Amino acid sequence: MSELTSSAAEWDASDELAAVRGRFVLDDGVYLDGNSLGALPAHVPGRVEDVVRRQWGELRIRSWDESDWWTAPERIGDRIAPLVGAAPGQVVVGDSTSVNVFKAVVAAVRMAGEDRDEILVDATTFPTDGYIAASAARMTGRTLRPVAPADVPAALGPRTAAVLLNHVDYRTGRLHDLPALTAAVHAAGAYTVWDLCHSAGALPVGLDAHGVDLAVGCTYKYLNGGPGSPAYLYVRHGLQDRFDSPLPGWNSHVEPFGMRSAYAPAPGAPRGRVGTPDILSLLALEAALDVWDGVTVEAVRAKSLALTDFFLRCVGEYVPAGRVESVTPVAHAERGSQVALRCADAGAVMERLIGRGVVGDFRPPDLLRFGFTPLYVSFADVERAARVLAEVL
């Protein structure tokens, strides 16, 4: 047994989250793509079956009340809230991340008022945020300005209406300084919209503690909600009355079953709803969130850093120097829960890795991306992934 395999065994033996792994359906491979699609929690199929056979099949329309379908968006939002550091009543689930980015950016611009005519967006963002922010800018008569996150403080000014940033960069895994950037945006009198897709469920976010204005995120990565499960929108309490949605569907009406021709928005988180919620996916997500019972985000973060530290160490020992280069920050304060390795033939390498049972993903043009979900990834997985990587390189 090499020093690294024995280290892995020691870490796994003392891992307080080790038992959580048993809550998921896994196989004999190594799954390091939970930052694209989280693994299936073992109890979810049974819950989905109940939703389909009993709630839909038997109760049918009565389930809107009797199975509490109607309140699912805000109820499940309250399940996500503690994972992102939000008190209840501020998170609502529904629609895709892209649609929620649109709601949040337009609403932020409207809060900022007519005098502020510029929206800043992370220049290195996952593309959809940039496309949607451009549409929000076009439709609100603002200018969109792409800025590297590090340059945001210098770019802020009296023209800034809103700033759309990613908490963790989807390619490099860099964790941006949410508290400092939020404070800088506020000092300039503007509003923040944070995209938490690559941080929620992997590390503490602290939305309330840091005074974030609006945030969005997906639920199919570290929250394991299933393929394309609905996204969420956070609007902090103090701004909810000013949240002026560009998608004021009937579900966000103060009296949705009053069938009024005049729109009057609901108070609180439901104001972020739009149309009829997607019940099958919502309730699969709700079930999936049960894996968090007894788990703290702080414990997840501690393990995440240990996993990524260990992966970098294993790669350093196994892979010939210069064959790959990590683009993920070494400093813990700047690292999410993934490691991205630059490698000239990354696409072909990832295919070979997957053929050997180590599943990560390839981000063009040259990145191997490995996500570490502390709920089900073990240190033995990490050692094996690095070893197989060295073999296929």
Add this chain to the structure above:
Amino acid sequence: MSELTSSAAEWDASDELAAVRGRFVLDDGVYLDGNSLGALPAHVPGRVEDVVRRQWGELRIRSWDESDWWTAPERIGDRIAPLVGAAPGQVVVGDSTSVNVFKAVVAAVRMAGEDRDEILVDATTFPTDGYIAASAARMTGRTLRPVAPADVPAALGPRTAAVLLNHVDYRTGRLHDLPALTAAVHAAGAYTVWDLCHSAGALPVGLDAHGVDLAVGCTYKYLNGGPGSPAYLYVRHGLQDRFDSPLPGWNSHVEPFGMRSAYAPAPGAPRGRVGTPDILSLLALEAALDVWDGVTVEAVRAKSLALTDFFLRCVGEYVPAGRVESVTPVAHAERGSQVALRCADAGAVMERLIGRGVVGDFRPPDLLRFGFTPLYVSFADVERAARVLAEVL
């Protein structure tokens, strides 16, 4: 056996769709709320279980390719297309009806050009269409003008950009004249957006035949896709290159995995996509559409009219004159697949009906609404519903 029960038995005996009823999970009640939530097709739970356990649980991220998740929105759109009279390549599934109304109305206004500054909307519309159209108007700098469908021809003019209409009125069940209204809108140089929520799956729509520009609809009523299943968007071939989405998410990019910072829209139906599609609900819908195998919309329409005719006749014979008043048109050309009865104490009456196993719904302030899904409602159901209604009144 009364004359009506024997008539019902005869109709059921000669019903060419009678066997289709066996494809659904039903109970010993009468379900006349399929225009709110369609009944569960019996094979759907097994298909959903496969999606959850095997596609998600075992294949995980590989299912985007291997289980054809990625192409589901347009593939399932092509399954819906023949039900609404559309050739392939024009329908895409995803998001809620409200979100699709936003895409369609904004896109229609943009097609109409800067000189046309007015949007007409059905004044009697299901509320969400009106709320969303108001937002579309606000965000494109147009004026929204509510008009009764019958008054649309007179309201059209050189200022008209787009007209948002319901094919069937959700309260009264009135079927509007889609061919004539579409022709009138086109004669004025404007664009049509039809909401098919209460017609698709119940009667022929003929989108291509009548030159409709854009259309949207839900899939959880007569298409039986399940609670909150995703909606669809139709953009006719000739307009697809001009479809300029207000929600240009990464799924609508010509090269979605290229991760480009500049947006370039995909050709064809996928241009109407936004974010990551909701796979569980999409694939439940895909399975549900199998109940249409061997069924024509024309046969469904013929049975639908026979069912509603028969219901009106039974109500006329069983219910004391003057106790309820039908607000649904008698003329077949003006009737959808529902009957709405005005009744002072409609809320309480519907509660009693549901207590007796006859499920319809109540639309404030005073309507009893009964939807007739020809795929699974029998003439015996209809007779019984009217009889129980007379008893509880």
